[in-house]
Amino acid sequence: MSVPTTALPAGEAISILGQGTWYMGEDDRERARESDALRLGLDLGMTLIDTAEMYADGGAEEVVADAIEGRRDEVFLVSKVLPSNASRQGTIEACERSLRRMRTDRIDLYLLHWRGSHPFAETVEGFEALMRDGKIRHWGVSNLDLAAMKDLMKVPGGGAVQANQLLYNLTRRGIEFAFKPWCLRQGIPIMAYSPIERGRMLRDARLRAVAERHGATPAQVALAWLLRQKGVIAIPKASNPAHVRENRAALDLRLDEHDLATLDSAFPPPRMPRPLEML
Ligand SMILES: NC(=O)c1ccc[n+]([C@@H]2O[C@H](COP(=O)([O-])OP(=O)(O)OC[C@H]3O[C@@H](n4cnc5c(N)ncnc54)[C@H](OP(=O)(O)O)[C@@H]3O)[C@@H](O)[C@H]2O)c1
Numbered sequence: 001m002s003v004p005t006t007a008l009p010a011g012e013a014i015s016i017l018g019q020g021t022w023y024m025g026e027d028d029r030e031r032a033r034e035s036d037a038l039r040l041g042l043d044l045g046m047t048l049i050d051t052a053e054m055y056a057d058g059g060a061e062e063v064v065a066d067a068i069e070g071r072r073d074e075v076f077l078v079s080k081v082l083p084s085n086a087s088r089q090g091t092i093e094a095c096e097r098s099l100r101r102m103r104t105d106r107i108d109l110y111l112l113h114w115r116g117s118h119p120f121a122e123t124v125e126g127f128e129a130l131m132r133d134g135k136i137r138h139w140g141v142s143n144l145d146l147a148a149m150k151d152l153m154k155v156p157g158g159g160a161v162q163a164n165q166l167l168y169n170l171t172r173r174g175i176e177f178a179f180k181p182w183c184l185r186q187g188i189p190i191m192a193y194s195p196i197e198r199g200r201m202l203r204d205a206r207l208r209a210v211a212e213r214h215g216a217t218p219a220q221v222a223l224a225w226l227l228r229q230k231g232v233i234a235i236p237k238a239s240n241p242a243h244v245r246e247n248r249a250a251l252d253l254r255l256d257e258h259d260l261a262t263l264d265s266a267f268p269p270p271r272m273p274r275p276l277e278m279l
Helices: 028-043 055-068 088-102 120-132 146-154 179-185 205-214 218-227 241-252 257-266
Strands: 005-007 013-015 048-050 076-081 107-112 136-142 164-167 190-193 232-234
Touching (some): 048 055, 076 088, 107 120, 120 136, 146 179, 179 190, 205 218
Parallel strands (some): 048 076, 107 136, 136 164, 164 190
């Protein structure tokens, strides 16, 4: 089965299962293994790669460069500008540094990593200049809560936001109360980061029980739970090739009503608004 897609507000279809890169590029001895893992993921159809200038101070973007060498056109490349760089000119310069590190001429989706002190209007102007120059194809945000999204929408051009990358997994369901429905009503996809909670949730007995019923692993259940939701994209990070294969196979896992009820009782949905969590 090919990886299903969801539509950006601009209409472009992007894969709902991608690959993260946080902590890649930290250790020179691991870089070849990390880029091999990303290439394996590309071979399996996980063509969305998420990175950021912050990760390993640009080191993760260098790992991505090795992974996409010779196959740039297969990839939907996401990177992020640090809030401290997100003035109009700073955004442009940060993007140009990222492009050099990734040895490419364009980023498909460029995100503001979180809200900082530079006004949204300036960051959006930087994004628009980058789009005019063909250096980015779309822009979006990360770690913005509902109030921040509403502020963004008020600035000129702010309505062109294409995605919000948020901490979202079975153990972090706060956005379900009102925020996720709001984003989806606006047609803005949620890119779920840390979809297996960096591995911390995998020992949970109730999660394991659901996995056992299907002959699957807890990570696959956690991913399948996200992937069945409309407008949600999951970006697990895996340097281990066995994990890469396992994550891809999560797309074949169908959770039934009984599974979903077990997961809801183990990881209850929110009953009231909660402040946005981030890592
Ligand atoms: N916008 C933001 O602020 C933000 C914040 C955090 C993360 N992110 C993005 O989201 C991506 C994913 O989040 P994350 O890296 O924090 O956490 P994650 O994807 O939830 O977990 C990654 C960890 O889980 C392990 N793993 C992966 N697949 C597994 C499997 N099938 N079974 C068991 N363990 C497995 C990985 O090990 P191995 O590497 O050894 O395979 C790694 O230690 C990041 O890499 C980054 O691109 C964005």
